[in-house]
Amino acid sequence: MWKAEDSLDLYGIENWGNGYFSVNDKGNIIIFPNKDRTQSVDVMDLIEEIERSKDLEFPVLLRFPQMLEDRINEITGAFLGAIDEFSYKGTYQPIFPMKVNQRKEVIEYIIKYGAKYHIGLEVGTKAELLAALSLGLPRDAPLICNGYKDEDYLRLALSIHNVNNIIIVVDLFEEIFDILKYAAEMGIVPRVGMRVKLFARGSGRWVESGGEAAKFGLSTSEALELMKILREKGLIDSLKMIHFHIGSQITDIRTIKNAMNEAARIYAKVRKMTGIEYLNVGGGLSVDYNGSNTATPSSANYTLQEYANDVVYTVQKICEDEDVPCPTIVSESGRAIAAYHSMLIFKVIGRKNAKDSLLRTPKEEDPIQIDDLCSAFKEIDIDNYKEHYHDALQYRD
Known part of the structure; x- marks a missing residue:
């Protein structure tokens, strides 16, 4: 007889669910919004309630804001734990990139639940900046401006410098001239950061967004030239942040270890010439979608705590080696915060069993490869699918 444990094993829920999902004795998916095993939501009960409703119809997107709170607590807690373990002499600052999820209610939940950590926002357009300003972000929470910046975007960001803790990140070298020009016209001393290109490259599907050929970021020579320009204008203390993003x-x-070694060394060298305060490690914290705990594109071969430990330890070690103060570590782990909290439910309008339509009994005159393929097709399961997949590729070729 099929049991709930069989479903958990077949779909690997315990591996990818991160404690938020399971199967009950009725065979239904259940959700633990804050990982409290005594408080669960039966998804099938929700579906039946929606079907009875006169105001709702499928498809429906369910949101569990408690998961946002839990993820903010977990990620911040991991960094605070690493800071305590390694006696790190700086602090940690969480940031949520609005491009990850721009829904007003989602951002409001994140600001609410992250208030105790002074969670900030990252915006990449003027529209996102306007949206962020409408949400009542606390004055001490950082608001980081990235992306392509036209005159309207820059003037808006500069105009609220004295109200919000805004840092305008120079993603392309030419932007520094516009920032300084508009700031001078408005009588404002800007707070700026610079995004640097690392030689270290990312891994997975977004590997091309990092490395020295990345679209955004300053080369070493451009970073030095930017600091020279700021120094000549008496604005070197306006440089507040170094930012990198490898995907x-x-x-x-x-990949993370290599990037952190390079970025922390850059910070240390820059810190000797400026009063820079923040090292922004960007996004990249992975979500293990398939539960395999591997370096495949939909997984990760590390834990959240290992990630935080490596970031904090590397920065601490290099700052001690270079004899410079430790920065406030900033991370923009938007995917890791938001990935679990929503579920899309839609009706099945049809089905096709490809397995039944493709399977046939080999004939005597068939090549041996056909017989091998049919045998693999019959024997494949969740434990051996990789082996049979590799065999099938060989038979095909």
Whole structure:
């Protein structure tokens, strides 16, 4: 007889669910919004309630804001734990990138639940900046401006410098001239950051967004020239942040280690010439979608705590080696915060069993490869699918 444990094993829910999902004795998916095993939501009960409703119809997107709170607590807690373990002499600052989820209610929940950590926002357009300003972000919460910046975007960001804790990140070298020009016209001393290109590259699907050929970021020579320009204008203390981003969904911890070594060294060298305060490690914290705990594109071969430990330890070690103060570590782990909290439910309008339509009994005159393929097709399961997949590729070729 099929049991709930069989479903958990077949679909690997315990591996990818991160404690939020399971199966009850009725065989239904259940959700633990804050990982409290005594408080669960039966998804089938919700579906039946929606079907009875006169105001709702499928498809329906369910949101569990408690998961947002839990993820903010977990990520911040991991960094605070690492800071305590390694006696790190700086602090940690969480940031949520609005491009990850721009829904008003989602951002409001994140600001509410992250208030105790002074969680800030990252925006990449003028529209996102306007949206962020409408949400009542606390004055001490950082508001980081990235992306392509036209005159309207820059003037808006500069105009509220004295109201919000805004840092305008120079993603392209030419932007520094516009920032300084408009700031001078408005009589404002800007707070700026610079995004640097690392030689280290990411891993997974977004590997091309990092490395020295990345679209955004300053080369070493451009970063030095930017600091020279600021120094000549008496604005070197306006440089507040170094930022890097080597891609989303970084699946291999070695990639993170390499990037952190390079970025922390850059910070230390810059800190000797400026009063820079923040090292922004960007996004990249992976979500293990398939539960395999590997460096494949939909997984990660590391844990949240390992990630935080490596970031904090590396920065601490290099700052001690270079004899410079430790920065406030900033991370923009938007995917890791928001990925679990929503579920799309839609009606099945048809089905096709490809397995039944493709399977046939080999004939005597068939090549041996056909017989091998049919045998693999019959024997494949969740434990051996990779082996049979590799065999099938060989038979095909």
